[in-house]
Amino acid sequence: MTGTVRIAIAQCAPALGAFGRNLEMHERWIARAREADARLVVFPELSLTGYYVKDLAGELACAAEDPRLARIAAASRDIDVIAGFIERAPDARLHIASGYWSGGSLRHVHRKVYLPTYGIFDDGRYFGAGERFATFESVAGPAGIAICEDLWHLSVPYLYSAAGATIIFAPSDSPGRGVAEGGDLGTADSCRLMDRFYAQYLTLYIVFANRVGHEDGIGFWGGSEVVAPDGSVIARAAEFEEELLLAEIDPALTARERERNPLIRDEREDLVLRHLADRLGLSPRAER
Amino acid sequence: MTGSRAVVLRPGDLAPLRIDEALVRRMLVSFLRDETAKAGMGRVVIGLSGGVDSAVVAALAALAFGSDRVTALFTPYRTSAPASRVDARLVAGAYGIALEEIDITPQIDAYMQRVPEADRVRIGNKMARERKSIEYDRSWPDALVLGTSNKTELLLGYGTQFGDLASALNPIGDLYKTQVRELATELGVPAQVVAKAPSADLWGGPDRRGGARLRLRRGRPHPVRARRSAAPARGPGRPGVRRRAHRPHP
Numbered sequence: 001m002t003g004t005v006r007i008a009i010a011q012c013a014p015a016l017g018a019f020g021r022n023l024e025m026h027e028r029w030i031a032r033a034r035e036a037d038a039r040l041v042v043f044p045e046l047s048l049t050g051y052y053v054k055d056l057a058g059e060l061a062c063a064a065e066d067p068r069l070a071r072i073a074a075a076s077r078d079i080d081v082i083a084g085f086i087e088r089a090p091d092a093r094l095h096i097a098s099g100y101w102s103g104g105s106l107r108h109v110h111r112k113v114y115l116p117t118y119g120i121f122d123d124g125r126y127f128g129a130g131e132r133f134a135t136f137e138s139v140a141g142p143a144g145i146a147i148c149e150d151l152w153h154l155s156v157p158y159l160y161s162a163a164g165a166t167i168i169f170a171p172s173d174s175p176g177r178g179v180a181e182g183g184d185l186g187t188a189d190s191c192r193l194m195d196r197f198y199a200q201y202l203t204l205y206i207v208f209a210n211r212v213g214h215e216d217g218i219g220f221w222g223g224s225e226v227v228a229p230d231g232s233v234i235a236r237a238a239e240f241e242e243e244l245l246l247a248e249i250d251p252a253l254t255a256r257e258r259e260r261n262p263l264i265r266d267e268r269e270d271l272v273l274r275h276l277a278d279r280l281g282l283s284p285r286a287e288r
Numbered sequence: 289m290t291g292s293r294a295v296v297l298r299p300g301d302l303a304p305l306r307i308d309e310a311l312v313r314r315m316l317v318s319f320l321r322d323e324t325a326k327a328g329m330g331r332v333v334i335g336l337s338g339g340v341d342s343a344v345v346a347a348l349a350a351l352a353f354g355s356d357r358v359t360a361l362f363t364p365y366r367t368s369a370p371a372s373r374v375d376a377r378l379v380a381g382a383y384g385i386a387l388e389e390i391d392i393t394p395q396i397d398a399y400m401q402r403v404p405e406a407d408r409v410r411i412g413n414k415m416a417r418e419r420k421s422i423e424y425d426r427s428w429p430d431a432l433v434l435g436t437s438n439k440t441e442l443l444l445g446y447g448t449q450f451g452d453l454a455s456a457l458n459p460i461g462d463l464y465k466t467q468v469r470e471l472a473t474e475l476g477v478p479a480q481v482v483a484k485a486p487s488a489d490l491w492g493g494p495d496r497r498g499g500a501r502l503r504l505r506r507g508r509p510h511p512v513r514a515r516r517s518a519a520p521a522r523g524p525g526r527p528g529v530r531r532r533a534h535r536p537h538p
Contacts, residue, residue: 182308
């Protein structure tokens with residue numbers, strides 16, 4: 001791949017439970033991103049439904065081929081789109097999902113694997129967990145999607161990186177918490193630490209797309225950002241306000257950084273596998 | 289970036305509970321605007337008592353909506369401390385909010401004559417509900433009633449159900465009393481209001497509902513914090529910063 005790829009993050013405030021209104025909102029942001037010459041626009045987690053949907057989950061859910069998603073597909077004819085929806089799987093399970101639409105059709109779906117059920121979170125009560133981390137070809141290179149809590153699990157970016165991803169999209173609905181004196185919002189601090197660490201040590205791009213707005217007194221803090229494989233923050237949105245954030249993804253930078261810092265080249269996946277297999281009693285030796 | 293220094297909390301050390309006032313102000317103003325707009329309303333009603341809690345809520349409301357969209361009510365009973373009126377006026381003046389005074393003595397006395405056995409806690413609860421009833425009446429047709437109960441009171445159960453505890457939105461419900469005072473200073477609440485001892489002013493003086501004597505002045509341990517400070521160590525922290533034991537999260 002040559003040249004840079006401009007991407008956009010739609011740091012928006014989806015309306016809770018208002019699928020139709022959110023569809024229109026998506027079309028407006030997609031148009032703005034297209035006007036800004038972006039080739040991909042990334043929406044936050046559950047951008048078509050809102051986050052704390054609770055018992056509305058079933059009503060808002062749609063199958064990947066549902067006609068209600070056709071407008072997103074149509075909008076993806078000349079700009080790729082990552083948007084969040086509730087997927088009703090063929091086995092009737094409901095999943096928090098993010099789809100990748102390109103050239104007028106849905107090319108990839110990631111189902112959130114790690115569903116937080118502690119503190120203010122209740123994902124596991126309403127949704128089924130995804131079971132795989134599959135990479136796919138995005139306009140900005142081989143990619144993986146980690147939805148919000150997925151990114152907090154170290155193994156997730158690691159697995160994507162092992163499978164060849166050079167960019168990880170992290171659509172999130174992160175509530176702002178931790179207002180201690182003398183620093184940034186506690187949540188922001190933690191997210192930025194993760195983004196920078198993963199980007200630099202897996203030498204890939206991290207695209208953190210967080211929402212804003214309030215649901216039932218919970219405030220989502222925004223602060224979306226893109227971190228490059230050298231650990232530099234190349235774009236960051238304001239906190240608590242809507243913003244279309246633009247960033248240039250540069251495959252040449254990834255290549256340079258991986259030459260200079262060949263952590264992925266030298267990574268011993270076989271050792272990781274052997275250790276985990278031993279631990280789980282799956283290795284040939286353990287069977288003896 | 290967050291460091292990994294372990295932090296040992298000492299009894300009486302308020303550092304872990306200190307807030308970034310400017311950040312909290314921003315969050316709460318945006319919370320008020322957003323939730324009020326979602327409800328299709330553009331105006332709010334607040335009971336101004338002359339104390340720091342309602343002063344902070346009034347200041348936040350003036351920032352969020354403009355002072356002309358804030359209806360502030362001072363609702364004294366005949367035993368209310370004269371200083372409360374002075375302070376309520378001071379607060380309203382500081383934010384350019386018009387203050388209306390509604391004396392609740394006639395309706396409270398009319399009802400209480402029929403229940404001569406009622407003790408002062410019961411009378412106090414009745415007054416708190418009367419005030420809230422007026423606030424809700426005055427919210428018609430396009431306003432939301434804002435709450436003024438802080439987290440310390442809420443955790444201790446110090447409040448009257450359907451009285452001062454009632455509201456459509458409560459912007460300070462997740463702030464301890466000490467944190468409300470920090471925010472008050474940031475918002476420019478007059479110093480005499482920030483400094484005064486907490487009082488429901490239900491029967492004059494700082495002695496409170498149910499006879500509970502609570503010391504919430506800055507620098508003194510309040511019950512919630514005292515319990516928290518029994519934890520031996522917490523992290524993460526940064527040089528010069530002690531973090532709340534929050535688990536920041538997606």
